Amino acid sequence: MVYLAEFVGTAILTLLGCGVVAGVALARSKALAGGWIVVTFGWGMAVTMAVYVAGTTSGAHINPAVTLGLASIGEFDWALVPGYIGAQLVGAFFGACLVYLAYLSHWKITEDPDAKLSVFSTIPAVRNPVANLTTEIIGTAMLLLGILGIGANSGAVSAGQADLANLFTNGLAPLxxxxxxxxxxxxxxxxxxxxxxxxxxxxxxxxxxxxxxAGKGPSDWGYSWIPIVGPVIGGVLGAWIWNLTGFGS
Structure with missing residues (x-):
């Protein structure tokens, strides 16, 4: 059941996240040229919805960097790691296929192959492997620090005699x-x-x-290692920064 939750959660994440990029990037979409604020807010809400759906079942890692980061500091069972990551990868693929179907009429009329690729995967603004890798490491380290901080604070929320930890964990933490x-x-x-x-x-x-x-270009496999390696390093780094500082203890 936990693997199914990771599959569904990651599919929701990708459907809504890649979907907002499609809306902003593809020709004749009503959201065309919505801009970076729309994209980032859409991704944030995509994560929120995914965590609400999968959180109580699997913890809603929905991200191999989160799974590996938590396992590296003993907060997650290594035996579950392969299954979690496999479910996340398949879920992300499935969610992307749903985005393709949702925008089926827009691929042929969109001329720019980079716009089509951007719906599915990241493209650096300035192609510099060292700088791009560094950015992904920093961003993912911040993600793990934030997730662990939100989780640590969930057990200390109260109002008078009322313990609000459950409300925080299940109601507010995903948001x-x-x-x-x-x-x-x-x-x-x-x-x-x-x-x-x-x-x-x-x-x-x-x-x-x-x-x-229709009219797609290459999938830019030469860059594809950076959004894999960078987040993995950043996820473990962020988890260990949290662990070594002792903020959660």
């Missing part, structure tokens, strides 16, 4: 995590498009390569 992703996008997303999630980039990139998208 706060979405706002965290929104903030990362606004502040750190400009250089690379902020994958901060290997599944979010790799699954849809595979979908771009396999789907019969």
């Amino acid at each position: 706060l995590i979405g706002l965290l992703v929104f903030a990362i996008g606004l502040s750190l997303g400009g250089p690379t498009g902020y994958a901060i999630n290997p599944a979010r980039d790799l699954g849809p990139r595979v979908a771009h390569a396999l789907l019969p998208i």
Whole structure:
């Protein structure tokens, strides 16, 4: 059941996240040219909805960097890691396929192949592997720090004699995590498009390569390692920064 929740949660994340990019990027969409604020807010709300759906079942990692980061500090069972990551990758691929179907009429009339690729995967604003990798590491480290901070505070919320921890954890925490992703996008997303999630980039990139998208260009596999390696390093780094500082203890 936890693997199914990770699949569904990551599919929701990708459907709504890649969907907002499609709305902004594809010709004759009513959201065309909506801008970066629309994209980052859409991704933040995509994460929120995914966490609300999957959170109580699997913890809603919906991101291999989160799974590996938590496992590296003993907050998650290593035995579950392969299943979680596999479900996340397949879910991301499936969500991207749904975006393709939702915008089926717009692929042929969109002339720019980069606009089509941007729906599915990240493209750096300035192609510099070292700088791009660094950006993804910093962004994902901030993601893990924020997630762990939100989680740590959930057990200390009360009003008078009333314990509000459950309300915070199940009611407000998913929204706060979405706002965290929104903030990362606004502040750190400009250089690379902020994958901060290997599944979010790799699954849809595979979908771009396999789907019969009219007029598509290459899937830019030469860049594809950066939104995988960067978030993995950043996720583990962010988790260890949290662990070594002792903020959660």
